[in-house]
Amino acid sequence: MDFLVGITVLLCYQLIGEVLVLLSGIPVPGPVVGMVLLLLTLLARGKSAESLDGASTSLLSHLSLLFVPAGVGAMLHFQRIGSEWLPISVALVVSTLLTLVITALVMRSLLSLRARGGSASD
Amino acid sequence: MTETGLSTLWVYLSASPLLGLIITLLAYILSYHLYEAANRNPLLNPVALAMLILMALLFVTDTPYSTYFEGAQFVHFLLGPATVALAVPLYQQFSKLRALWPVILASILTGVFVATLSAVGIAWLLGGTPETLLSLAPKSVTTPVAMGISETIGGLPSLTAVMVVVTGILGAVFGTRIFDAMGIERDDVRGLAMGVAAHGIGTARAFQVSHQMGAFSGLAMALSAMATALLLPWLLGMLGLVS
Numbered sequence: 001m002d003f004l005v006g007i008t009v010l011l012c013y014q015l016i017g018e019v020l021v022l023l024s025g026i027p028v029p030g031p032v033v034g035m036v037l038l039l040l041t042l043l044a045r046g047k048s049a050e051s052l053d054g055a056s057t058s059l060l061s062h063l064s065l066l067f068v069p070a071g072v073g074a075m076l077h078f079q080r081i082g083s084e085w086l087p088i089s090v091a092l093v094v095s096t097l098l099t100l101v102i103t104a105l106v107m108r109s110l111l112s113l114r115a116r117g118g119s120a121s122d
Numbered sequence: 123m124t125e126t127g128l129s130t131l132w133v134y135l136s137a138s139p140l141l142g143l144i145i146t147l148l149a150y151i152l153s154y155h156l157y158e159a160a161n162r163n164p165l166l167n168p169v170a171l172a173m174l175i176l177m178a179l180l181f182v183t184d185t186p187y188s189t190y191f192e193g194a195q196f197v198h199f200l201l202g203p204a205t206v207a208l209a210v211p212l213y214q215q216f217s218k219l220r221a222l223w224p225v226i227l228a229s230i231l232t233g234v235f236v237a238t239l240s241a242v243g244i245a246w247l248l249g250g251t252p253e254t255l256l257s258l259a260p261k262s263v264t265t266p267v268a269m270g271i272s273e274t275i276g277g278l279p280s281l282t283a284v285m286v287v288v289t290g291i292l293g294a295v296f297g298t299r300i301f302d303a304m305g306i307e308r309d310d311v312r313g314l315a316m317g318v319a320a321h322g323i324g325t326a327r328a329f330q331v332s333h334q335m336g337a338f339s340g341l342a343m344a345l346s347a348m349a350t351a352l353l354l355p356w357l358l359g360m361l362g363l364v365s
Contacts, residue, residue, distance in 0.1 A: 007203065010203040010206045010207055011202075011203055011206075013206045013209075014202045014203055014205075014206050017206070027271075027274055027351055027352065027355060028267075028348060028351040028352065029205075029266055029267045029270040029271075029347075029351060030202075031201075031202045031203075031205035031206055031266055031267070032205060032267055032344070032347050032348055032351065034202075034205070034206040035205055035206045035207075035208050035209045035212075035344055036209075036348070038206055038209035038210075039209040039212050039213055039216075042209060042210070042213040043213065043216065048210060048213060048214075052210060053210060055207065056207035056208075056209075056210035056211070057210075059200065059203060059204045059207045060204060060207055060208070060210075060211070060325075060326075060329070060340070061329070063204055063322045063323075063325060063326040063329075064168060064169045064290075064294075064322070064323050064326040064327075065146075065147075065150045065168075065169075065172075065197065066197055066198065066200050066201045066204055066265075066322070067169050067201075067265055067286075067287050067290065067322060067323055068146055068149070068150055068169055068172045068173060068176070068194070068197065069146060069190075069191060069194035069195065069197050069198040070198060070265050070269075070280075070283035070284070070286070070287060071169060071170075071172075071173040071283070071284060071287035071288075072173055072176045072177055072180070072187065072190065072194070073187060073191075073280045073283050073284055074173070074177065074284040074287075075177050075180065075181070075187055076187050076280055076281075077278075077280070077281050077284060080253075080254065080281065081284075084245075084249075084250055084251065084254050086248050086249075087244070087245040087246075087247075087248035087249055087250035087254065088245065088250065088254060088258070088285070090244055090245075090248055091240075091241045091242075091244040091245035091248070091250070091258055092241070092258075092261065092285060092288050092289055092292060093292060094240065094244055095236075095237060095240040095241035095244060095261070095262075095289075096237075096262070096289050096292040096293055096296075096319055096320065097292075097296065097300065098236055098237075098240050099233055099236045099237040099240070099262060099315075099318060099319035100293060100296070100297055100300055100301075100315050100316070100319045100320075101300060101304065101315075102232060102233070102236045103229055103230075103232060103233035103236065103314065103315040103318045103319060104301060104304065104306050104311050104312065104314075104315035105304075106228070106229050106232045106233075107225060107226075107229035107310075107311045107314055107315065108306060108308070108311050110224075110225040110228060110229060111222075111225055111308070111311070114225060
């Protein structure tokens with residue numbers, strides 16, 4: 001029963017998110033709005049619920065399975081991927097590695113700046 | 123069973139969504155077991171493996187993707203509630219998030235700019251067509267969000283979905299190795315960079331490393347999805363790629 005309650009809560013927040021996006025026309029997908037609203041609700045309540053924790057954990061622990069159907073859609077685009085394999089593959093590999101490296105470097109230097117600033121002002 | 127019996131059975135099964143759903147689950151379970159058996163070697167990424175098995179299966183049986191997706195959509199649909207579910211690890215890590223928010227925000231915005239501009243720029247330099255450039259732009263964002271963005275800016279949502287999945291696999295396969303080579307040990311830094319670059323697939327990998335890395339990856343994935351959805355149409359407009 002707990003799982004059922006948890007998943008229903010998640011679906012309701014998704015629905016609220018989708019409806020808000022439709023009504024307001026903001027260019028953000030509905031599930032993201034639903035996530036923000038759920039976070040705000042949890043912060044306002046000051047605690048989560050066991051049913052919600054359980055449903056979230058089970059959904060997120062199989063997160064990578066959920067990407068499989070969309071990935072298989074590659075077969076729809078074999079022709080385009082074949083004729084543009086060079087720009088697509090280089091862009092994907094280089095951009096993903098650059099993003100990993102630069103984001104980690106920026107965060108690490110900001111953290112050490114902050115730590116130094118903090119100890120200097122003490 | 124007679125041959126006509128068998129072919130009637132196949133006609134029935136191949137038209138039923140049940141088969142698409144079951145082969146998705148079986149291919150993933152099999153891939154996951156292989157991944158575990160290989161000591162979680164990131165090169166045997168279960169998403170990539172399951173995709174290859176399923177594409178081979180559909181190719182051999184001459185099944186169109188739309189028929190397969192009739193069943194697989196039930197799995198695909200769960201991406202929506204899974205995105206909402208990210209609020210829970212976010213909430214659990216909120217005290218850390220609040221203490222570090224200027225650092226987190228600046229790092230995520232940097233990552234979003236690097237991810238989108240480098241992908242579009244590299245593909246453009248190498249002669250990619252406009253539809254391909256637009257489909258690549260949201261590649262570091264989780265699938266349901268990326269497909270929505272792709273549609274808004276005039277890309278091909280189903281092509282974007284593929285780019286997103288490949289990006290995620292690349293991040294999951296190489297992420298931890300790159301961080302080791304760079305000497306980055308803090309799980310919050312590793313998680314955040316993983317979530318910005320490789321969304322949900324990177325986050326799934328991060329949760330296998332530690333709960334903190336997973337939570338920061340989930341946080342980064344959620345915030346970068348929001349930032350990309352808000353900034354990308356404007357950014358591409360500045361570049362003259364969308365009107």
